[in-house]
Structure formats: C-alpha cells, structure tokens
Amino acid sequence: MKVSTEWLADYVSLENVAAEDLAEKITRAGIEIDEIENRNKGVTKVVVGYVKSKEKHPDADKLNICIVDAGQEEELQIVCGAKNVDAGQKVPVALVGAKLPGGLEIKKAKLRGALSQGMICSAKELGMNDKLLPKEQQEGILVLPESVQIGTPISQVLGLDDEVLEFDLTPNRSDCLSMIGAAYEVGAILGRDVKLPDIEKELVEVSDAAGDHISVKISSPEHCSHYAARYITGVKIGSSPLWMQNRLMAAGVRPINNIVDITNYVMLEYGQPLHAFDADQLTNGAIDVRLAKEGETMVTLDNQERKLEPHMLLITDGVKPVALAGVMGGLNSEVTDNTVNILLESAKFDGGTVRKTSRQLGLRSEASLRFEKEVDPGAVIPALNRAAALISRYAAGTVHKGIVESEPVSVEEKVIVLSFDKLNRFLGTELSMLEVKTIFSRLHFSCADTAQGILEVRVPTRRGDITSDVDLIEEIARLYGYDNIPTTAIEGPTTPGAYTKPQALRRDVRKLFTHGGWQEVISYSFTHPDLTALFPALTEGSHAVKLAMPMSEERSVLRTSVIPQLLDVAAYNANRKQHDLAMFEMGNVFYSQEEQLTAQPKEISVLTLLLCGSRGQKQWNQTPEKVDFFDLKGALETLFEYLGLQNSVSYVANKPQGYHPGRSASVYLTNDGGEQLLIGTLGQVHPQLQQDRGLSDMYTAEILLQPLYDYASKDIRYRELPRFPASERDIAVVVEDSVEAGAMLSVIREAAGELLQSVQVFDVFTGSKLGEGKKSVAIALVYRHNERTLTDEEVSSAHAAVVSQLEQTFHAELRK
Amino acid sequence: MKEKLEALRQEALDQLQGVEDVQKLNDLRVKYLGKKGALTEILRGMGALSAEERPVIGQVGNEVRGAIEALIESKQDAFQKAETEQRLQAEKVDVTLPGRKMAQGGVHPLNKVIEEIEEIFIGMGYHIAEGPEVETDYYNFEALNLPKNHPARDMQDTFYITEELLMRTQTSPVQIRTMEKMEGEVPVKIICPGKVYRRDDDDATHSFQFNQIEGLVIGENIRMSDLKGTLLQFVQEMFGPNTQIRLRPSFFPFTEPSAEVDVTCVKCGGNGCRMCKQTGWLEILGCGMVHPKVLEMGGYDPEKYSGFAFGMGVERIAILKYGIDDIRHFYSSDLAFLKQFARM
Structure with a gap:
C-alpha cells in the first residue's frame, strides 16, 4: 500500500515528523516501510503559465512560437514542438534556470532563429509515471485545468511535494490497505488524534427515495453478509479534480473519470471497494446477489467472455449477471461517458469466495485484494456515503434519499477479556496498568476494568485480525517496543541436549x-x-x-x-x-x-x-x-x-x-x-x-x-595381544577364471580351522602361460595359536588340508 | 728412557695434530702404538731397569699411550662427524617441493552451518527433531493455524502432490509432530533442521529447495523475554560475543506476538556497509510466542503452557557467514566451490 504523506495528513497531524523518521517508527512498530518515494523527481522553477497566443515558427514546420504569461515581470516567448499546444491553455512552464528530472537545465536558447525563454512541459518531462497518467496526458504537453492560478509552482499543482511511504503489509494487517487504517496506525505510534471525514455534513440527499428506483436481494447470504446501494442521478461524467487525481497517482492508481476515480479514492480511503453501475442498464434496477449457474457466462469490463462456475458469486439485475462480485464489473452495466444515473454498490463479500474466483480467472485487482482479506464490516456504509457525497460534489449527481439494502446489518465490536497478570507473565515485562491503558487508548481500543486485574477491551471492527487475548498482548508489546522487553533465561530445570x-x-x-x-x-x-x-x-x-x-x-x-x-x-x-x-x-x-x-x-x-x-x-x-x-x-x-x-x-x-x-x-x-x-x-x-x-x-x-x-555396534571388545609367534605360509593356485576369490577364502577358512589367524589374496593374474580361461591366485595365510608356539607339523597339516580342499572344490592346481 | 718417552709423546702428538684423513691416522696409530710400533720399541728396554725405576717408567709409558690414544680417538670422532655431515649434505631435499597430502574431502557448507547450529543448541539443552519432507496439508498448514483459504497461504507457494500431500514449505510441521509425540510432556526443547521446498524461480537469492532450522520451546512459564534471551545467546555463539539482536514486530500465523530478528551486521559490526544496506543490521530470523491455537492442536493447554518458536534459513546464514554471492552455488555441486569449505 502506497501511503501519500500529503494525503495521510488529512487524518493525522504529521507536524514535525520527517518522512524518514516516520518510516522508521512504523517499521519498528510492525509494518515494514519498503521505500520512501519522493513524488518530485527533481523539478524546480516550473510554474503554471497561460498560453496567450500561438503562431507557427516561420522556419520550422513542426514548431510553434507561443507567448506565455507565467506570472513573471514580462511575458515569455517560448518555442514549443508539441502538437497539442494551443492558445488559451494553462500549461507547466519551465522557466530559465529551471531543472527537470534527469538533470536537464533550462536555458535561454534560440531555436531555428527564434528566441525561447523556457519550455512548456509534458507530464513525462516532469517526472510523472506515464503508466499512471490519464490517457489524454500521455502525449504532448500537459494541459492543466483552467482553475489553476498563473505563476503557481507546478509541484503544488501536481502534488509533487509529497513523500509516499510503501507499506509492506503482512497478511493480518489488511486494515492498513486504507488511508484511514494507516492513519489509525500512525496515530497510535505517534500518540496523535485521528480525524475522519465529516460525511454527515458533506452528504445532501434529495427527498425522492432511492428505494422507489432500485431494490436489493441477497440470494446467497453465506457469501455476502451485507449489500448496500445508493441511487444517484444526473451525473456528469468528466475529469475528477486535480487534487484527487494527484492522490490516486500517488497511490499508484490511474485516474479515469470522476465516477471511477471517486470509487477508487474512497476504496483507498476506507479500504472498502465500491462499484458504480450504469443504473439505466439494470433491468428494473433490481439487484440480486446469487451464485452462478452451471454453464452461465458473462463479459467482464475487460471485454473478455468468462465461463462461470457455480462457486462464483454474481451481482445480477434479476435477469442477467452484471458483475462478478468483488472481482470485476460487467461490460453491460459499465459507467460510460453517456451514463447519467448510477447505482453505487458497497458490500461485504466473503473473502474466500472472492479469492477463489479471482484466482481461477486470473483476475486480481485492488478490489479483490481487499475483499480476499475481509473488509471492515463497519466501513460498508460510511464508504458508500462518502462516495455519494463526493459524486454529488464532483460529478453533479443527485443523491436520492436512503440506503437500499436487503436488511440493515448491525456491526458489533468484539470484546476481549485480557488478564493484566497474564500480559506481563507472557512478555516478561513489568508494565503498569496505566501504561497498558494508555497504549489501548492510542490504538482507539476502549477498555474498562471489570475486576481486579481484568480488562475488557473493545476492538474496533477495522481490526479483524484481533480475535484473542494474545493478539492484544502483541498490540501492547509492539507499541511498548520489542526493544523494551527484557532479555531473560528460561526458568526451571536445565535439560541435557543430545543427538539420537x-x-x-x-x-x-x-x-x-x-x-x-x-x-x-x-x-x-x-x-x-x-x-x-x-x-x-x-x-x-x-x-x-x-x-x-x-x-x-x-x-x-x-x-x-x-x-x-x-x-x-x-x-x-x-x-x-x-x-x-x-x-x-x-x-x-x-x-x-x-x-x-x-x-x-x-x-x-x-x-x-x-x-x-x-x-x-x-x-x-x-x-x-x-x-x-x-x-x-x-x-x-x-x-x-x-x-x-x-x-x-x-x-x-x-x-x-x-x-x-x-x-x-x-x-x-x-x-x-x-x-x-x-x-x-x-x-x-x-x-x-x-x-x-x-x-x-x-x-x-x-x-x-x-x-x-x-x-551398527559401538561395542569394542579388547583381545589379548598375541604372545606366541605366527607361522606364515603362501600358496599360489591356478583355477578357472570364474572361481570367485570370496568362495576360495571361505573354503580356506573352513579347511584351515582355528589355527588360521588371517588370510589375504596378494596376487591375481591371468596369462597365456596359464592356459585359456585360467587365473593364478596367490594367497598369504597366517597361522597362530594363542597359548603356545605351533609346531611345524601342526602348520603343515592344516596347510595340507587347505591345499587339498582347494584342489577338490575348485580343481585348483598348486603352482610350484 | 723417560726422556725418550717424552720425546715420543711430543713427536706423536705433533704428527697426529696435522693428520687430515683416516688412512693417515691409522698409519700413525700403527707407527706409534702398533705391536711393532715406537712405543713398544722403547718399552722393551724396561727389562734393563731397576725395580724402583720400572713402575715409574711404566706409569709414564701408560700416560704416553693414553695421550696418543685420546688424540687418535678425538681425531677419529671428528673425522666421523665430518663424514656424516658430508653424507647428510648430499642427502638434502628441496623442502619447497610439495609433499604427498593426506586425502581430505569436505562437508557441504550448508551441513557445516547446520552442524554448527545444532551443536550450539545441543549445548543449550535442545534435541534435534526431524520429520518427512513430503507432508500432509494438515501438518504443514492447518495445525499451524493456516486453515485452507487462509490469506497467509499466499505467503508461501507450495508444491502440491495431491490435494492433501505436499512438499513441506517449512520445517514447522516437525514441531507439531513432536508435540504430538511428547503427549503433553514438558519441557519441549527442540530444533528441527531440514530441507524445504517452495515454488520460487531460481535466481541469485532464491532457490526452490532450501534448508531451514526451526526451534520450539514449550514449558510452564515461557516468556517472550526468554525468547529474546535464547536468541541473543545463540547469535553471540554463532556470530561472536559482540553481536546484538533487534526484534521487529511481524506476522506469522503460528506465533503471536511475532517478530523478525535482525542481528548486528556480520561484516561491518553495525557501522553500516553495503551488505547491510547501511543499516548496520541483517535480518536472519523469524520468531514469536507459539499461537494458542497451535499449542491446542499439539495437545498443550494454552492456559497452562506457553512457548516460543523461531526459524531461520540455513542458506541465508551460510551466505552471510562466508560472503557467498549466489544461492545456486550450494546446489550446483561445483567442486571449485565446494573445495573452498573443505577445512575447519
């Protein structure tokens, strides 16, 4: 989640906190800040200018000579090659001495003989990410809305004086997939208040009831716990205000038109994805949330025909599918330049259902990402109202009275009981009750002691990740600071370690x-x-x-x-x-x-x-x-x-x-x-x-x-060292090549009996002298008796038995 | 006669003094001390002496013989020594030529690191627990508080074999198996080293097969401060006594609270360098207090027992310890790479 500090400051004061310090504090409290992006890539001395006139360059077909009022003492003559430059436009003007991203410095110059006292810039030349620019700004110079003041620094107009913190969120912290969630986190870390938009003041409804125009039914309540809609008529599709576009771009979202931008803006603000349907394309305006039927298909916004499966949740108008719930809208009900009346949806779809569908279709969006991680049930209505208020203000929409929902859902805060004693025992700390309560109040978790050392903590709905007392202990620990937890040795008896x-x-x-x-x-x-x-x-x-x-x-x-x-x-x-x-x-x-x-x-x-x-x-x-x-x-x-x-x-x-x-x-x-x-x-x-x-x-x-x-055996048994001399005899025999040495050795061992102490093959060879298919095997035998010296006769008799057995068993011929 | 003897002594010693080879020495021995030698010649005249004189002259004769013999002997020793010296000189070798080495292979660097870590923990009273590399979904995920469709399963991409069988993505399933085997006994103090597998495209820092070591301690009053103490002791034994740790809150489904652990950069000692991206810290471990649901699934009452767990990547530690630039080297089995670790 990219969090613009300029935007964040709407909800929580960032006074006297440098972006680097803030990033470090947030990281140390549990959300890693991957990167701090400065939106100004090196733009200085670029201001808003007014193109008073445009004339063709006398000596160059593709160049124009513009007279520009940039709020300077004198009007400027600027040679410009962009096709779209025209008199009457307000444009970014790089003055002489200006610097642009990439190190370009603007100097007074003559272009084909004409004096040029600056440069009219494109969005790209100002270092803006062209992937995020609205289509019309991707080519040519950047044309600014008429409302901007001549001479205003461009960084102010385009919101470039902004540092964007990239929140690398762990899966449990989807509450920070919203600016308000991020504001609560930052507020808790800095110990500062959080200020939310005043929707009630902003939202003006007309008396004509929405319920007279649209209806909502949930046929599959296990996949959609809440569906709320508003009916807004007479909208004028156009660009959204520049400040909103700037914030969307800071968040990595491309501005499209006022309706889409507002739904995206409110999604980023509240973490609640919204969808706007062209209400006139919905048969009877009757929303029915149901599972897809076998073999059903629909064409999504990206103009792809999708084969639907029965586990996929659909928004239908009672007749046809108009959206894949939480994943993507349908082409048939898309808001277009001709749209006048809209049905605005804010709902809570089941995370697992959305996840499965988006995975299977390979459609992952900012919306599905949020639904998958379970959106805050408490944000469904505020987000709907906030978007309605913005549409009425920036798209001239008329918001009809009332929210249409299948039935109102009351959202309750979870209450978790925490033992103060367990908290300290678990962490190895000695926190006081006051310290613990202070941390909870910074988190906006209200708490009350119900008995000696027992706290009842109310967890706001935005923090769906907190479900048990250890989750609360973690909140205390991370805001108290892991560094402040002492370092101790395990108590109790020591255990011996070993390999098996x-x-x-x-x-x-x-x-x-x-x-x-x-x-x-x-x-x-x-x-x-x-x-x-x-x-x-x-x-x-x-x-x-x-x-x-x-x-x-x-x-x-x-x-x-x-x-x-x-x-x-x-x-x-x-x-x-x-x-x-x-x-x-x-x-x-x-x-x-x-x-x-x-x-x-x-x-x-x-x-x-x-x-x-x-x-x-x-x-x-x-x-x-x-x-x-x-x-x-x-x-x-x-x-x-x-x-x-x-x-x-x-x-x-x-x-x-x-x-x-x-x-x-x-x-x-x-x-x-x-x-x-x-x-x-x-x-x-x-x-x-x-x-x-x-x-x-x-x-x-x-x-x-x-x-x-x-x-394997580790047992080693000592054998007494020999005290009597050994008698060594060698023997060489010729046998068939196929006779295995191993077999010969076993025969020898058997024949020689107990007197044989060791036997070793010391030579094996073949050769024409021995005859075809024959080999010579030479063997060294060692005889020994443990209690006395062997007599020559004893050795000879054992040895004779060996020779005779070899002859008998293998037809061995003794070599002399 | 005495004068004669003295003169002989003088002459013989003078002669011997100048001798420079064994042959000449032998000649002189014969000349003076031989049966027909000069000394015998003189002493033959003893018979003509008086009874008083005889012993006196006899004594002088012996002294003369002794003196000559002593000189011959010392000369002989000197010749022998010189000769030996000469022979040894001739036998000299070029000591700078290489010798015949004992055969010496090497332990794979990953196993070197694993053994080192195991020894540290055995010294701290741990046992080594092992488990299968092909695991069930239950042990690898569900028993670790990662039910099916849990968003955190996104964090790890898994090689499935069937819907229920998979290549383990972590060695944590061994923790659950150990808890089951211990049947509620405490203390549990184990580390679990082993191979794990994740669907990652191989590059310099990723490998689909790698090694992990996880640790688990369960007891009656195990605190987060004990976790910090244990890890501090470990990193100081592993990386040196000046190593410090820093815990950052994080998230793992099987621990709560959870933390990532940084250690003082092994290269710059915390001053900041390229390896630690100027932060002075290196992230090497994940850890936390065992989640009550995990304790419960392992058969331990979370109201009575608590525990901590930690895990680290062996490759990462080896890379940091030896300054290796590419994780793929560990599995290429290039002798030129492996040989570098064939030593203490």
Whole structure:
C-alpha cells in the first residue's frame, strides 16, 4: 500500500515528523516501510503559465512560437514542438534556470532563429509515471485545468511535494490497505488524534427515495453478509479534480473519470471497494446477489467472455449477471461517458469466495485484494456515503434519499477479556496498568476494568485480525517496543541436549568420508521422470512420486535414487575440467507403493557415492592412477568396518540394473536373526548410461542408511595381544577364471580351522602361460595359536588340508 | 728412557695434530702404538731397569699411550662427524617441493552451518527433531493455524502432490509432530533442521529447495523475554560475543506476538556497509510466542503452557557467514566451490 504523506495528513497531524523518521517508527512498530518515494523527481522553477497566443515558427514546420504569461515581470516567448499546444491553455512552464528530472537545465536558447525563454512541459518531462497518467496526458504537453492560478509552482499543482511511504503489509494487517487504517496506525505510534471525514455534513440527499428506483436481494447470504446501494442521478461524467487525481497517482492508481476515480479514492480511503453501475442498464434496477449457474457466462469490463462456475458469486439485475462480485464489473452495466444515473454498490463479500474466483480467472485487482482479506464490516456504509457525497460534489449527481439494502446489518465490536497478570507473565515485562491503558487508548481500543486485574477491551471492527487475548498482548508489546522487553533465561530445570543414535551416526559417517578424501554434495530432490527407473529400487514399492504442478519436466518427480543426480554432478564438473571426483551425498529418496498417492510416500535415507577419474594428483613424485571398482568397494569396506559390520556384509555379483554387468554387485547385510537384507548396490555405471552423458569410468554406490543405524555396534571388545609367534605360509593356485576369490577364502577358512589367524589374496593374474580361461591366485595365510608356539607339523597339516580342499572344490592346481 | 718417552709423546702428538684423513691416522696409530710400533720399541728396554725405576717408567709409558690414544680417538670422532655431515649434505631435499597430502574431502557448507547450529543448541539443552519432507496439508498448514483459504497461504507457494500431500514449505510441521509425540510432556526443547521446498524461480537469492532450522520451546512459564534471551545467546555463539539482536514486530500465523530478528551486521559490526544496506543490521530470523491455537492442536493447554518458536534459513546464514554471492552455488555441486569449505 502506497501511503501519500500529503494525503495521510488529512487524518493525522504529521507536524514535525520527517518522512524518514516516520518510516522508521512504523517499521519498528510492525509494518515494514519498503521505500520512501519522493513524488518530485527533481523539478524546480516550473510554474503554471497561460498560453496567450500561438503562431507557427516561420522556419520550422513542426514548431510553434507561443507567448506565455507565467506570472513573471514580462511575458515569455517560448518555442514549443508539441502538437497539442494551443492558445488559451494553462500549461507547466519551465522557466530559465529551471531543472527537470534527469538533470536537464533550462536555458535561454534560440531555436531555428527564434528566441525561447523556457519550455512548456509534458507530464513525462516532469517526472510523472506515464503508466499512471490519464490517457489524454500521455502525449504532448500537459494541459492543466483552467482553475489553476498563473505563476503557481507546478509541484503544488501536481502534488509533487509529497513523500509516499510503501507499506509492506503482512497478511493480518489488511486494515492498513486504507488511508484511514494507516492513519489509525500512525496515530497510535505517534500518540496523535485521528480525524475522519465529516460525511454527515458533506452528504445532501434529495427527498425522492432511492428505494422507489432500485431494490436489493441477497440470494446467497453465506457469501455476502451485507449489500448496500445508493441511487444517484444526473451525473456528469468528466475529469475528477486535480487534487484527487494527484492522490490516486500517488497511490499508484490511474485516474479515469470522476465516477471511477471517486470509487477508487474512497476504496483507498476506507479500504472498502465500491462499484458504480450504469443504473439505466439494470433491468428494473433490481439487484440480486446469487451464485452462478452451471454453464452461465458473462463479459467482464475487460471485454473478455468468462465461463462461470457455480462457486462464483454474481451481482445480477434479476435477469442477467452484471458483475462478478468483488472481482470485476460487467461490460453491460459499465459507467460510460453517456451514463447519467448510477447505482453505487458497497458490500461485504466473503473473502474466500472472492479469492477463489479471482484466482481461477486470473483476475486480481485492488478490489479483490481487499475483499480476499475481509473488509471492515463497519466501513460498508460510511464508504458508500462518502462516495455519494463526493459524486454529488464532483460529478453533479443527485443523491436520492436512503440506503437500499436487503436488511440493515448491525456491526458489533468484539470484546476481549485480557488478564493484566497474564500480559506481563507472557512478555516478561513489568508494565503498569496505566501504561497498558494508555497504549489501548492510542490504538482507539476502549477498555474498562471489570475486576481486579481484568480488562475488557473493545476492538474496533477495522481490526479483524484481533480475535484473542494474545493478539492484544502483541498490540501492547509492539507499541511498548520489542526493544523494551527484557532479555531473560528460561526458568526451571536445565535439560541435557543430545543427538539420537541415527543423528550421531550420520555425522560420523559424514566425517569418515570427508576425512577419507570424499567431498559432500547436496543435489535437488526433484528430477526428470526418465531418471527414476535407471537404478534399482532398494525398497518395495516402485512408483515415483509426481508433483501436481511442477515448474518444469526436468524437476517434476521426486528422486528414487541419488545416482542420476550425482552423474549430473559429474557431467557438470567434467565441463569445468574437473575430472577427478570422489563425492557423496546423504539424503532422501522417495517411493510410493501406490500409483495414485493417498498416503505419504516412503522417505528413505541413502548414502550415495560417486568416484571417477584418478586417485592421487599429478605431481613430481607421484603418478595419478585411474580409480577402479576396488577403490569404491574399499571405501564401503572401510565404512562397514568402522560401523563394526564387516563380518555381516556380503557382495553378490547379481548384475544390478543400471550397472556394468561384469563390474557391479549388490550388497547384503545379514542381521542378528540370520536374515539377508539388501542394503545397496555398487559398481561401474553401465557404459551406455555413461556414454549418454558424455562420461566414462564412473563408479557409484548407493547404500541404505537405516540398516546401518539399526545394526551398527559401538561395542569394542579388547583381545589379548598375541604372545606366541605366527607361522606364515603362501600358496599360489591356478583355477578357472570364474572361481570367485570370496568362495576360495571361505573354503580356506573352513579347511584351515582355528589355527588360521588371517588370510589375504596378494596376487591375481591371468596369462597365456596359464592356459585359456585360467587365473593364478596367490594367497598369504597366517597361522597362530594363542597359548603356545605351533609346531611345524601342526602348520603343515592344516596347510595340507587347505591345499587339498582347494584342489577338490575348485580343481585348483598348486603352482610350484 | 723417560726422556725418550717424552720425546715420543711430543713427536706423536705433533704428527697426529696435522693428520687430515683416516688412512693417515691409522698409519700413525700403527707407527706409534702398533705391536711393532715406537712405543713398544722403547718399552722393551724396561727389562734393563731397576725395580724402583720400572713402575715409574711404566706409569709414564701408560700416560704416553693414553695421550696418543685420546688424540687418535678425538681425531677419529671428528673425522666421523665430518663424514656424516658430508653424507647428510648430499642427502638434502628441496623442502619447497610439495609433499604427498593426506586425502581430505569436505562437508557441504550448508551441513557445516547446520552442524554448527545444532551443536550450539545441543549445548543449550535442545534435541534435534526431524520429520518427512513430503507432508500432509494438515501438518504443514492447518495445525499451524493456516486453515485452507487462509490469506497467509499466499505467503508461501507450495508444491502440491495431491490435494492433501505436499512438499513441506517449512520445517514447522516437525514441531507439531513432536508435540504430538511428547503427549503433553514438558519441557519441549527442540530444533528441527531440514530441507524445504517452495515454488520460487531460481535466481541469485532464491532457490526452490532450501534448508531451514526451526526451534520450539514449550514449558510452564515461557516468556517472550526468554525468547529474546535464547536468541541473543545463540547469535553471540554463532556470530561472536559482540553481536546484538533487534526484534521487529511481524506476522506469522503460528506465533503471536511475532517478530523478525535482525542481528548486528556480520561484516561491518553495525557501522553500516553495503551488505547491510547501511543499516548496520541483517535480518536472519523469524520468531514469536507459539499461537494458542497451535499449542491446542499439539495437545498443550494454552492456559497452562506457553512457548516460543523461531526459524531461520540455513542458506541465508551460510551466505552471510562466508560472503557467498549466489544461492545456486550450494546446489550446483561445483567442486571449485565446494573445495573452498573443505577445512575447519
């Protein structure tokens, strides 16, 4: 809401308060002032002049030579190029030495040989916003009404000596969508009185009763609690007075004609939108407020045919729709230059109804904005009367006697009981009763003590936002000043704070990876639908969750895996010459078991890794090596070891979707009950998927975090350090290429028995010497007994069992 | 004989003094102290001495040997030291060449900020509460005193999934879920960090996905002055002991009274600069006393209990803390950006 200080001063004295100070005070009391706009954009020495004569410039077709009386000692000769300049006009004249917005300075000049002692200005040249100018002023020089005095500074005529405060209103403060509301707020802040227009004195009615000409019926009372109308005849459509136009422009509203301007002016003044119908276009003058019927249409003021729906509230004349209630008038009953008689409407429409209609039709106006936030029921009648008085004065209308309404509505002020004790307890203050009462009186809330420490506060109808005692406490607090509320510590016993186990583990895992050289990323939760089926679901239920109204296809569903996001990250970084990445994200993926969602989808926390490029930097003392599957697997092994889960995890080469079939695995966790849970996948991304993204050699893994939280163990049990020497034996065997090392190791563990302390694959190779489809696997075994030194025989016998089992199970040949 | 010995000592010491290499030293050792050396040669004549003289000469002989040996040893030490010194000199490296670094990744700057804030509040006795990112209309709006068609729903543009399901626009629904879980127990002292989503066109200062941290305290006598005290303690731990706060009245449907909180500008310390638009203050938090309707919907009697709540945008705090110019950097995952935060 743009609040002109010049206008505001009609209702509350702003004496000795600079606009900046006022803005700061208003902001500190709860309404942020976004901007202070000075309407004078740098105009000096521009005055009203009278064009006494106009003659064509002898040497220039498009120029005129005007003799202008600008109230100076001598008449001025001014060369003017505007088409619309004419003798007999009053116009803004920039005198020699004048300054105009943009820094233009007016000097005595010769134009094509003719002396020019100034400049006749257009509205634009005076810095006025041309979007707000009436049509006739958008081109050519600005022609002023005859009534203005020659020599008067133009800033005075156009109301440029005005600073406009932009109120950035929170949704609860729609009371300040009106100048009077703003005046009450400023009055309360400054502790000054508020003076309202004296409507009774202004309004003169004729004896002919309005009710004889028009009638009002509300068929849909739940959507319209009050509808009041006045009948005004004999209006003369023309321009509204200059001061009114100036104020409208200050408020950001374009002047149109006297009737429209007056309805807008009163809307800005009282916050009550009004509508004027051409009464002669209403069949029988019979207003009926009702909901639209199925299939009904109407043409609105903007010449658009609107399809109506049964939830939309209409003003009809009993026969046809003439307005969309609170949203826009109908073309059929518009006030035009030929209008003589009008029906003036002031009503309270239900906010939700107006909101729904204006949303649906994409029609948002100053009026709908106010109705949506619920207008002050107490302003319906005063606004109607104020507008009628202005129309009678500035449009020569005759106001007929009486207000026509379905039935008079009595507007009652809310009474709220406030405990003085609660007020101080709630705020932590020690306000006195006198201080509290003073603040209420500044707000124009009347209050009375009904019992010891209990206040009954009457809240004016304009403050619909105040419904309970805490609302009153807020009013007291903000006017007392939040800065004056003390700073205290919470009383009562202290509580220990802590992370839960999953929260602590998540942070541990994050640290483990970052300290191991991995960079954490956060990617978007929204993704392209094509990307949701690339990688396997780690959980039951496989439907991706779609947004109802996404901003783009690219981000229209919730991610089901973070891997595609990290592939995008890799591509993004590759474009920036960053090819060596070790990145991880811990975030949620989303799945639903239902195609049509009726309940919240599953949100599953996953850890996703992406590894590509080289390990180690290119440096004088090291050569970067390409990362491979085992760098990735090693990272996971480190994680599981850290969580104490290394013995519960297994890797199965079952070709998970989206991965290179020969370089990938699913990860299983065997829980305490012996159940095997799928907890993740790892491997090289399928070459096709890599290629599609211009990538290569991407290694990725996705691991469910919940099972890790569930089964991770913090228990550390000390084992006695070995006191007896170990015996080390190496073995190298040739087996079929398809034999998995993991299987060999389990066979070895089983065959060697308790004496085997550790076993490690230390070499694997293939080669033509070994034969087609064969590989050599070299394994180091360490035998040890905890209580004595092993004899050579014991070790040899265990070792022989290992060799023989390998031979039997895998047809392994011992390499000598 | 004594004279001979003294002469030998003199000669040997003189010779040794001038020696400059190990070879020569060994030669002289043999020459003077060897089995066929000069000293042995002289002492062979001991047999011709009287019983009185013999021990005297013997003593002198030992002294001479000792003196020569001592000098040889010290010479040897000196040679060894010099040799070691030389070898070490030859082994020197160019210390200005780079070393092999330990692998070091980094926490995402947003999580760095979240963890820092969490630690401050845990130190103040809070717990961390979390909730789903896909919420119901009830928890995200209605239970927070934002019934359907409430004008304040304009303030937030929501990604709906169905009419009843949506991407949460704030982490406040976690407050309601926590209140329900606590079943009327007090005190409630939680903070709720998490991702939230709003329909905003992305630009330098807007992102449709961002992170929030909200706080909630409910107890028997929680006052607005406690809210001020809590926030002051928090900002002083977060931004430094000289940080001050300033509350401005505002509006949130779930709190009453409500306030926006400004802190002393982190860049200029309140003197006024470009970052704070010369005001000396930066807006970083919204807060207020929990609205009685919200308490009621969460199962707390507003006549008996009161509480406060506050919320802040993690991105905004990270932007202010690190001086970042564009919110989109957080989600671009550009290594060049992220690496800057891979440190303490």
